[in-house]
Amino acid sequence: xxxxxxxxxxxxxxxxxxxxxxxxxxxxxxxxxxxxxxxxxxxxxxxxxxxxxxxxxxxxxxxxxxxxxxxxxxxxxxxxxxxxxxxxxxxxxxxxxxxxxxxxxxxxxxxxxxxxxxxxxxxxxxxxxxxxxxxxxxxxxxxxxxxxxxxxxxxxxxxxxxxxxxxxxxxxxxxxxxxxxxxxxxxxxxxxxxxxxxxxxxxxxxxxxxxxxxxxxxxxxxxxxxxxxxxxxxxxxxxxxxxxxxxxxxxxxxxxxxxxxxxxxxxxxxxxx
Amino acid sequence: xxxxxxxxxxxxxxxxxxxxxxxxxxxxxxxxxxxxxxxxxxxxxxxxxxxxxxxxxxxxxxxxxxxxxxxxxxxxxxxxxxxxxxxxxxxxxxxxxxxxxxxxxxxxxxxxxxxxxxxxxxxxxxxxxxxxxxxxxxxxxxxxxxxxxxxxxxxxxxxxxxxxxxxxxxxxxxxxxxxxxxxxxxxxxxxxxxxxxxxxxxxxxxxxxxxxxxxxxxxxxxxxxxxxxxxxxxxxxxxxxxxxxxxxxxxxxxxxxxxxxxxxxxxxxxxxxxxxxxxxxxxxxxxxxxxxxxxxx
Numbered sequence: 001x002x003x004x005x006x007x008x009x010x011x012x013x014x015x016x017x018x019x020x021x022x023x024x025x026x027x028x029x030x031x032x033x034x035x036x037x038x039x040x041x042x043x044x045x046x047x048x049x050x051x052x053x054x055x056x057x058x059x060x061x062x063x064x065x066x067x068x069x070x071x072x073x074x075x076x077x078x079x080x081x082x083x084x085x086x087x088x089x090x091x092x093x094x095x096x097x098x099x100x101x102x103x104x105x106x107x108x109x110x111x112x113x114x115x116x117x118x119x120x121x122x123x124x125x126x127x128x129x130x131x132x133x134x135x136x137x138x139x140x141x142x143x144x145x146x147x148x149x150x151x152x153x154x155x156x157x158x159x160x161x162x163x164x165x166x167x168x169x170x171x172x173x174x175x176x177x178x179x180x181x182x183x184x185x186x187x188x189x190x191x192x193x194x195x196x197x198x199x200x201x202x203x204x205x206x207x208x209x210x211x212x213x214x215x216x217x218x219x220x221x222x223x224x225x226x227x228x229x230x231x232x233x234x235x236x237x238x239x240x241x242x243x244x245x246x247x248x249x250x251x252x253x254x255x256x257x258x259x260x261x262x263x264x265x266x267x268x269x270x271x272x273x
Numbered sequence: 274x275x276x277x278x279x280x281x282x283x284x285x286x287x288x289x290x291x292x293x294x295x296x297x298x299x300x301x302x303x304x305x306x307x308x309x310x311x312x313x314x315x316x317x318x319x320x321x322x323x324x325x326x327x328x329x330x331x332x333x334x335x336x337x338x339x340x341x342x343x344x345x346x347x348x349x350x351x352x353x354x355x356x357x358x359x360x361x362x363x364x365x366x367x368x369x370x371x372x373x374x375x376x377x378x379x380x381x382x383x384x385x386x387x388x389x390x391x392x393x394x395x396x397x398x399x400x401x402x403x404x405x406x407x408x409x410x411x412x413x414x415x416x417x418x419x420x421x422x423x424x425x426x427x428x429x430x431x432x433x434x435x436x437x438x439x440x441x442x443x444x445x446x447x448x449x450x451x452x453x454x455x456x457x458x459x460x461x462x463x464x465x466x467x468x469x470x471x472x473x474x475x476x477x478x479x480x481x482x483x484x485x486x487x488x489x490x491x492x493x494x495x496x497x498x499x500x501x502x503x504x505x506x507x508x509x510x511x512x513x514x515x516x517x518x519x520x521x522x523x524x525x526x527x528x529x530x531x532x533x534x535x536x537x538x539x540x541x542x543x544x545x546x547x548x549x550x551x552x553x554x555x556x557x558x559x560x561x562x563x564x565x566x567x568x569x570x
Contacts (some may be wrong), residue, residue, distance in 0.1 A: 016515070034525075044403045056499070060525075061528050061529055065528055065529075102532055121471075146415070147415040148415075149415045149416045154328065154501075154522035154523050155332040155333070155523065156332055156522075156527055156533065158333070158499075158524075160332075164333075170333075170334075172330055172333055175328065175329075175342065175502060175504040176502045176504050176512075177502060178416065178418060178500045178501050178502055178512050179500075179501025179503070179514060179522060180501060180503065180523040181496060181521065188401060188402065189401075189418065190403070191418075192406050193405070193406070193409065193415075193416055193417070193418075195415050195416070196416070238302060248555045255423045264301065
């Protein structure tokens, strides 16, 4: 059933235009990372239900655009899946504003294989070599003599971005890697193929696939939060200066363990607490 | 009284004219939009590098915008799917129009057309969950999400188009031709092969080409079952990434009016050119080889 709903979600996601906007009077505008987008949408929806007179307008466009919007003052909150760059801070200060980061969630990407795979641990170097197409057979890393089927994500997804940054260290994933357009599709792809390896956000793990430990460290909430698990990162919301008014109220809501953070977990990310 | 009728007539004519005009205008505007959003990419890469570049890494730094592997993927998937779909579609059409008894035809025809009613996401899901593991086991290949699988699924989708349009073409061959052939002592088989097929060839060709243009533009199925590897296929069991799959997978998250966004629209232009060519060819064949009267056969 989970599989079906994953696929449905994929179809709906594809059909949807990223822009989820609502026009209104007193409102908060959010822009930026599509990785943070699901969290922002879930939390904003809940927030608007509790505060009917506040309207929150959310759009995607990528982390760079989110931070740029903060610098230009075209948004109240800029979502970003990376920390602000020195260059951008400088630009912001020149324009008379100081961006303030709020870590709102963590993203943890876990390599997965078919449940029948006897491998249980993999090193960062092995992962990189597999995704570069340098290791092409399971027997090179202690498995059976079978070709490795490498499953990757579409290059514009946030999940790919983490993978590229943390595992590939900016090297390219080789063109022979299979591309899937969603976490759910990667799970299906790996679950249906015993030669496959893929990577997914921690929220999408289920018993159809087997999670690998990376360098002996299991990807969990704890190892993500204490920074031990290597394929993880913080997700941020930036504001122009220290937030006040509606924006501050909203951010408090996002960070609250019983309110916003609940939806973080629901969107497949690791909450702060 | 007469005046009233005439003005009503005129009014209706104008209404229908503006409706027809509106749909043409909308199509034209979509085309203008497509070109407006796609052409700026050629300020970043040359047309040659775009069409014949071997690497598609739109988000890396510096990016590569080469769609040659994607074009090859689309062409090979479409070609292979026609290999499955044309014989099946056309032969089914011949059977339905010429050989099947009325009762059988009444059951078979709606069943084939039902295939067209299956949403593409369902066919894609079927290919992903059922066909892919099956192919993997039977052919002992690393992955079942590949060119062969997607060609098979696309064939399912184009068979109804090919079959029902061909059937119409075959059905509309004038009975005089058929009866004449039979009266001259030709067998049923000879009549079909030598008389009915040549007489309906323009309709059948149109059907085939429209079926193929459906296959080349199909998105959901190839996104789900073609595998998505951005390289030139080595065999029919290699994973590939056709043009529409790239657009669908990446468009939602490409920064608005960035290079990546322009590049995806430029892929749209390439697809548009492909389907336009298919349609022009279909139109040309339909006119050139149209069977007029019975004497020219």
